[in-house]
Amino acid sequence: MASIYERHVDFPTFMEGVKKRNAGQTEFIQAVQEVAQDIFDFIEDKEEYHEAQILRRIAEPDRVVSFRVCWEDDNHNVRVQRGWRVQNNNAIGPYKGGIRFHPSVNESVLKFLAFEQTFKNSLTGLPMGGGKGGSNFNPKGKSDSEVMRFCQSFMTELYRHIGPDTDVPAGDIGVGGREIGYMFGQYKRITNRWEGVLTGKGIEYGGSQMRPEATGYGAVYFLQNMLEHKGDSVDGKTAVISGSGNVATHAAEKITQLGGKVLTLSDSGGFIHDPDGIDQEKIDWIKHLKNVKRGRISEYCDHYTGSTFHEGKRPWSVDCDLALPCATQNELNEDEAKELVSNGVKAVSEGANMPTTLEGVHVFHDAKVMYAPGKAANAGGVAVSGLEMSQNAERISWNHERLGDMLTELMQGIHEKCVEYGDQGDGHVDYVKGANIAGFKKVADAMLAFGVV
Ligand code: NDP
Numbered sequence: 001m002a003s004i005y006e007r008h009v010d011f012p013t014f015m016e017g018v019k020k021r022n023a024g025q026t027e028f029i030q031a032v033q034e035v036a037q038d039i040f041d042f043i044e045d046k047e048e049y050h051e052a053q054i055l056r057r058i059a060e061p062d063r064v065v066s067f068r069v070c071w072e073d074d075n076h077n078v079r080v081q082r083g084w085r086v087q088n089n090n091a092i093g094p095y096k097g098g099i100r101f102h103p104s105v106n107e108s109v110l111k112f113l114a115f116e117q118t119f120k121n122s123l124t125g126l127p128m129g130g131g132k133g134g135s136n137f138n139p140k141g142k143s144d145s146e147v148m149r150f151c152q153s154f155m156t157e158l159y160r161h162i163g164p165d166t167d168v169p170a171g172d173i174g175v176g177g178r179e180i181g182y183m184f185g186q187y188k189r190i191t192n193r194w195e196g197v198l199t200g201k202g203i204e205y206g207g208s209q210m211r212p213e214a215t216g217y218g219a220v221y222f223l224q225n226m227l228e229h230k231g232d233s234v235d236g237k238t239a240v241i242s243g244s245g246n247v248a249t250h251a252a253e254k255i256t257q258l259g260g261k262v263l264t265l266s267d268s269g270g271f272i273h274d275p276d277g278i279d280q281e282k283i284d285w286i287k288h289l290k291n292v293k294r295g296r297i298s299e300y301c302d303h304y305t306g307s308t309f310h311e312g313k314r315p316w317s318v319d320c321d322l323a324l325p326c327a328t329q330n331e332l333n334e335d336e337a338k339e340l341v342s343n344g345v346k347a348v349s350e351g352a353n354m355p356t357t358l359e360g361v362h363v364f365h366d367a368k369v370m371y372a373p374g375k376a377a378n379a380g381g382v383a384v385s386g387l388e389m390s391q392n393a394e395r396i397s398w399n400h401e402r403l404g405d406m407l408t409e410l411m412q413g414i415h416e417k418c419v420e421y422g423d424q425g426d427g428h429v430d431y432v433k434g435a436n437i438a439g440f441k442k443v444a445d446a447m448l449a450f451g452v453v
Pocket of ligand 1: 171172173174175215243244245246247248266267268269326327328329352353378379381
């Protein structure tokens, strides 16, 4: 029997334990801290969650698999990388979450992403647990053959840890349609099974319509829901967006479709500012630059005069009504949040995962800016991945229009859950709190049903 002390551990003691057990894993500790404060307030008088140590269990991954990935480059040099799969929690469904290929990938980053994914997937209302994986492999500058050999080697180990009812990975930074294709082909070759083991697949082999658009469009639908809650809309507003990958370009596309004007996009080299607005024709040009030519965003300014490139800078100093960080974690800090607020930003919707630092989040919170955390705002991607799993399981495919309607409804549902648990009673909604509590409750109640496992 647990002692009273263990059952009623307070927030500082809980965090001390997390820090001790995960020494040096700063991103993971940051992610747990952001969620735990809200959960502690929520479960204060709920004895059953304390007794079952639910939060401590969610903050301890079910398992972390780490493995060697060996491959040969075009010059026949042997390269050695590290791969991981973090399976955080499968209380409400098979583990589900993307694979990231980027030199910054390490265990802490993947644990933070898998932890966040658990709450995000719960918020969608679909039966999906939380996981995340990846490698410190850098696809930038590699030939298609090198990327293929790496992906095949990566899957040669990963395949034994995943499955359509066990764990269903998807894409993330550095993993798009090309990489998913190579990994799916290898899984199929090894297992001799065609099954929905990955999402984000090509349309020709079981992929879902709307999946490429879903995260970026979803982040804008969430933004629109927040604005509508205040009787406002995206129409006529200026938007500053970071990143120029899958999420950023589709967020830009939807902002434009809803009558907004996109002023910036970026990559790790800097940002472009186009005061005339980055319209659909320009977005298509950027998609080609990034997905086919695999070029740099700075090339935009050689093509579109009147725009400027700001080397090594992030776009948050540009005056705007709406801000959408869509590149990576911790890309918007306290000072940048203050600058956005003093420039009159009305709403922030996170396409990326944890792009705003904890201090930055506090700035938005204190200024009562509408602020949607990634786990709510970017859940559209995994939601349509969930729908891809359903289509694969039933051997059917739904059309673009039907999936578009489902995405709109799913994002509306997530917004409603956030309002239910985050309404402050003064007209302001704390979307962080709302998302944390709504996401936690479903997972926690499922875990209670299982007893101590
Ligand atoms: P992509 O690889 O398609 O694009 C990533 C973009 O972010 C690129 O423009 C990249 O620039 C930029 N970027 C990456 N690292 C940095 C950095 N350290 N500093 C500045 N810019 C950087 O990834 P996605 O668009 O798929 O993902 C973006 C974010 O959205 C991630 O946080 C991801 O976890 C999150 N997300 C993605 C989902 C999806 O469906 N794809 C679902 C939910 C969340 P460069 O080319 O120079 O590296």
